Amino acid sequence: MVHSCFFSPDGHFITILDLCYSRGEDPHDVEDIWRAISDLVKVMEYNSSLNRFTGYTPIGIHTAEQLNADPVVLASAVVGKKRFNSVLLYYFPLSVEPSVHLSMTPHGDRHPSMLTCSAYKFYPKQIRVTWLRNGQEVPSNMTSSEELANGDWHYQIHSYLEYTPTPGEKISCMVEHTSFTEPKILHWDMSLPESERSKIAIGASGLVLGVVFAVAGLLYYNRRKTTGMELVPTSHPSQ
Known part of the structure; x- marks a missing residue:
């Protein structure tokens, strides 16, 4: 909503409102209402859907009749709406890629x-x-x-x-x-999600550690064997 406020030469407080209504999902489908209010009383308004001015007080009715009879004014109002819509479509393009x-x-x-x-x-x-x-x-x-x-x-x-x-x-x-x-x-990437990858990583780590210990034990055994220190298995005397 855009508005302007000023005092007329005769001391009346006048407000001009520019209202924008979306009537659907299409940015083209926008209705503009330009409303003139004097001392909190609605005097006249313009509806872009009708492209006409409507008066609500004696002076508003008289002014609206003059404006509606002037094709230049009505054409300018249409151009004004198109300019507004062009700005609107700049921010809301006809298509946005998902x-x-x-x-x-x-x-x-x-x-x-x-x-x-x-x-x-x-x-x-x-x-x-x-x-x-x-x-x-x-x-x-x-x-x-x-x-x-x-x-x-x-x-x-x-x-x-x-x-x-x-x-x-x-x-x-x-x-x-x-x-x-x-x-x-x-x-869809067939690779497993993070939770499943974590389970595999933990399992793989355990497997690697098991291999490391096995290799270390084998190296230790072979080293003692080459130095003449044989491992003698422990046996229990027969009963």
Whole structure:
């Protein structure tokens, strides 16, 4: 909302308001209201959707009739709205490319993991997210999605697919949006998540330590053997 305040020569306090209303998700679909208020009384306003002035007091009605009869004034008002919309579209472009991410949420041993394909901060709202298994589209009844509005004309969407690792299987997420010249495809990396890598690292460390101790013991045994000190096994006398 933009406003200007000033005093008229005859001492009246006048306020000019420029109000902007979004009537939908399209930045083009914006209604401008220019309102003149004198001493807290609405005198006249202009509606960009109607491209007409409307008076609410005797002087406002008279002034509105004069302005509506002047095609130059009405044309200037239309140009003013277009200029405003051009500024609006500078900050909210016709299309904003989504940022796409692919992740996995591991579940228990008895339940499959969940793959999530997320697209963030895109515009317009229309978007298509599909899953591919070995290049073939996964039926929609095997997936689920949720779409959210960010509240700033941007959107986000999350698509889910239950996933059980299968050798040789290739899982991909394909995102289609008007901001893309071609669909964006993300392939799921079959490498294990951090928790699983940690388990393997710990197991590998234990294995390495076991090998180190075995080698050290063997070297010690061979060294004593070459120096003439043989290890004699301990035996218990027979009963």
